[in-house]
Amino acid sequence: xxxxxxxxxxxxxxxxxxxxxxxxxxxxxxxxxxxxxxxxxxxxxxxxxxxxxxxxxxxxxxxxxxxxxxxxxxxxxxxxxxxxxxxxxxxxxxxxxxxxxxxxxxxxxxxxxxxxxxxxxxxxxxxxxxxxxxxxxxxxxxxxxxxxxxxxxxxxxxxxxxxxxxxxxxxxxxxxxxxxxxxxxxxxxxxxxxxxxxxxxxxxxxxxxxxxxxxxxxxxxxxxxxxxxxxxxxxxxxxxxxxxxxxxxxxxxxxxxxxxxxxxxxxxxxxxxxxxxxxxxxxxxxxxxxxxxxxxxxxxxxxxxxxxxxxxxxxxxx
Amino acid sequence: xxxxxxxxxxxxxxxxxxxxxxxxxxxxxxxxxxxxxxxxxxxxxxxxxxxxxxxxxxxxxxxxxxxxxxxxxxxxxxxxxxxxxxxxxxxxxxxxxxxxxxxxxxxxxxxxxxxxxxxxxxxxxxxxxxxxxxxxxxxxxxxxxxxxxxxxxxxxxxxxxxxxxxxxxxxxxxxxxxxxxxxxxxxxxxxxxxxxxxxxxxxxxxxxxxxxxxxxxxxxxxxxxxxxxxxxxxxxxxxxxxxxxxxxxxxxxxxxxxxxxxxxxxxxxxxxxxxxxxxxxxxxxxxxxxxxxxxxxxxxxxxxxxxxxxxxxxxxxxxxxxxxxxxxxxxxxxxxxxxxxxxxxxxxxxxxxxxxxxx
Numbered sequence: 001x002x003x004x005x006x007x008x009x010x011x012x013x014x015x016x017x018x019x020x021x022x023x024x025x026x027x028x029x030x031x032x033x034x035x036x037x038x039x040x041x042x043x044x045x046x047x048x049x050x051x052x053x054x055x056x057x058x059x060x061x062x063x064x065x066x067x068x069x070x071x072x073x074x075x076x077x078x079x080x081x082x083x084x085x086x087x088x089x090x091x092x093x094x095x096x097x098x099x100x101x102x103x104x105x106x107x108x109x110x111x112x113x114x115x116x117x118x119x120x121x122x123x124x125x126x127x128x129x130x131x132x133x134x135x136x137x138x139x140x141x142x143x144x145x146x147x148x149x150x151x152x153x154x155x156x157x158x159x160x161x162x163x164x165x166x167x168x169x170x171x172x173x174x175x176x177x178x179x180x181x182x183x184x185x186x187x188x189x190x191x192x193x194x195x196x197x198x199x200x201x202x203x204x205x206x207x208x209x210x211x212x213x214x215x216x217x218x219x220x221x222x223x224x225x226x227x228x229x230x231x232x233x234x235x236x237x238x239x240x241x242x243x244x245x246x247x248x249x250x251x252x253x254x255x256x257x258x259x260x261x262x263x264x265x266x267x268x269x270x271x272x273x274x275x276x277x278x279x280x281x282x283x284x285x286x287x288x289x290x291x292x293x294x295x296x297x298x299x300x301x302x303x304x305x306x307x308x309x310x311x312x313x314x315x316x317x318x
Numbered sequence: 319x320x321x322x323x324x325x326x327x328x329x330x331x332x333x334x335x336x337x338x339x340x341x342x343x344x345x346x347x348x349x350x351x352x353x354x355x356x357x358x359x360x361x362x363x364x365x366x367x368x369x370x371x372x373x374x375x376x377x378x379x380x381x382x383x384x385x386x387x388x389x390x391x392x393x394x395x396x397x398x399x400x401x402x403x404x405x406x407x408x409x410x411x412x413x414x415x416x417x418x419x420x421x422x423x424x425x426x427x428x429x430x431x432x433x434x435x436x437x438x439x440x441x442x443x444x445x446x447x448x449x450x451x452x453x454x455x456x457x458x459x460x461x462x463x464x465x466x467x468x469x470x471x472x473x474x475x476x477x478x479x480x481x482x483x484x485x486x487x488x489x490x491x492x493x494x495x496x497x498x499x500x501x502x503x504x505x506x507x508x509x510x511x512x513x514x515x516x517x518x519x520x521x522x523x524x525x526x527x528x529x530x531x532x533x534x535x536x537x538x539x540x541x542x543x544x545x546x547x548x549x550x551x552x553x554x555x556x557x558x559x560x561x562x563x564x565x566x567x568x569x570x571x572x573x574x575x576x577x578x579x580x581x582x583x584x585x586x587x588x589x590x591x592x593x594x595x596x597x598x599x600x601x602x603x604x605x606x607x608x609x610x611x612x613x614x615x616x617x618x619x620x621x622x623x624x625x626x627x628x629x630x631x632x633x634x635x636x637x638x639x640x641x642x643x644x645x646x647x648x649x650x651x652x653x654x655x656x657x658x659x660x661x662x663x664x665x666x667x668x669x670x671x672x673x674x675x676x677x
Binding site: 036038079082083086087088089090092093094096097098100101103104105107108109111112117229230233234236237240274276277279280283284286287290291294295297298 | 356357358401403453457458459460462463464466467468469470471474475477478481482600603607640642643644645646648649650652653655656657658
């Protein structure tokens, strides 16, 4: 029980939640504009790889690595944009292709650039300094959230409110939302659907690039095959749950981070629970969260809840 | 009359085959350019593929078997516009159940024991596929995400079963594996290839594809699936229940996926190993897409991708080109098909020709 209030568990939860939330921002923007972007999983992988590769080539400079990852992944996401916006491909199928391509490409390039298989560890990395303010030490939760965290964490927390403002108060945000709700209406209001769609896809690439960079050079200092481990799908779950509210999305990612941190703690304590069961926890939690969110949506629509099949027409088949 | 119908059918089939071959060739050429740019020998791809069709045909058949089945597993729900992205998880569950039954059966059953083993695999796969389907029908949960997430659950569950519950207590070196199946329950090898990994399972895969084709083209259920996939409102107006169709296609798809699990266990691994499945379910999506969701086409495209997968591993053995380029080829094929690039381009050129150069 004392685990729940342990400051180090909370700090770890924030660290795990940060890349999830960054990726979720990208996914949220796409979702608002009517694009189902599951390719974020692959984008994070590419972000991880570019950041490690650039950092390695630039003598361990992580700043350059992060910059490269953001720009490079945004550029890479243009392939998805080309398929989805230009050629109107099915979003889900194009996403799967992108995830396949991302896995294949990074593994191939790892062999071509680093001459290794499976894992490349950065040996010359100069880790970024961590944020620390002495007067925050005394405040329990704030201390765990902010102190001794990377500046990326601070940026991400700030971005929660920036995103909320962007979506609700700016012209761009309203255009994105309008497009997602009705393409025809948006068009007749003089909004160019293609331009908005391109912008959200490229932004999602940039966000995922930063998420990957944080994952590969701040939490770890390596690139390995399968290191993303479906984080993009969990991020998507957070978007489904949080709806249009970035604060809601952030809370769900924090929940996932917390589950992960508790899992690591339980494993370290040596309770005898097999690691495979512990690693299952975030995925099962994501499924539970999804179920709760769809039940609550149903409640909102019907006024009360009955366990009976939805009448078709109120939902799509996929 | 009949003559022209057959001519039409043959022309249609020819077009379908031509489309598949053309897509493969385009993707392979792109990857060869890519290889040449990165300083590898681009001819390695052709060398690998060539051997996959000649000397190492057995390896191609070994991979074609699960890929054809995976293509069928994906194309049944696709036809109803339902996305089952959880085939991999269902494969794992099928493997767990069939290994369990195979190890529990008394020795005396012999070859006949394969029947309950495969049935157990199919049942487990179907039940695991019904979880997201029921969540969809009762709660309206997005099935794309639930099926994707259940893949990880299935994979970790296999790891748990292989490493903890069913672990072979006598083997200390290989931690994450169950006891070996009794030899009577090994899928018989294809005699023509001697000691290879090609088994008679390929016949089963082709039969399953033919059954799926019969289901699609000759039964009421197949008609309903197609109608729900093309126009849900109209299907409901015609008295069909789309919710029931979701449950049916997912159960069928999961059952076929479970058969893949049973096949991998009985024909290739002969025991339950953690992470034995190299994302066959996702490859199934490419197989089904290339075949345009036609189970008969799946036989052909499954064979193509079997050759590609086998060719990739030959390539890695013989040359220095990493096997992973086959995954890139697949991704390019899906992207091209989903974007429909080739066809739009051709159509536009045709239009331009008929309208003169007015554009």
